[in-house]
Amino acid sequence: MNNNVHGIDHVGLTVPNLEEATNFLIKALNATVLYDTYKKSEPIRDSDFIRKRLGIRHDMAERAIRMIGLPNGAQIELFEFSGPCQKQPITPADFGWQHVAFYVDDIEEAVTQVENAGGKRNSDPIDLGGIESGIGNKFCYCLTPWGSTIELISYPTPQPYLKESKRRKWPV
Incomplete structure (x- = not known):
């Protein structure tokens, strides 16, 4: 058996507001922002490709993605979506x-x-x-x-x- 799996890299977490969730994680868990994969200032991602890749409904769209680091261990990848059915x-x-x-x-x-x-x-x-x-x-x-x-x-x-x-x- 090979050692291909090393452990948890990150956990994805969908939140209603990226900035508020980031502030909570910083204050509550001593987290830090590592980087923004996709910023709210960029055009909303609402293509069929994005929906299929993520397995989300046809009326949902990706607003922003941010990687948060914890002091020791895995990261938390924050997602913010928009659409009528969350x-x-x-x-x-x-x-x-x-x-x-x-x-x-x-x-x-x-x-x-x-x-x-x-x-x-x-x-x-x-x-x-x-x-x-x-x-x-x-x-x-x-x-x-x-x-x-x-x-x-x-x-x-x-x-x-x-x-x-x-x-x-x-x-x-």
């Missing part, structure tokens, strides 16, 4: 990719940072259990200002799965 973000109970988890050192501080940036926690941080348990190991689901679900997770104590698994979540 749906609300899915919840964890819906089919499809339903959340992205961000590893943090201090979960309480991270939740406060998300809230100060305009996000909202679903509950207070909760202890991780079972195969992920350990002192200080916690997670917290939050909502972005536009309603997408993110998870903040921290596990400062080695998790029990490490005794049974040949692979770690993060390289040492």
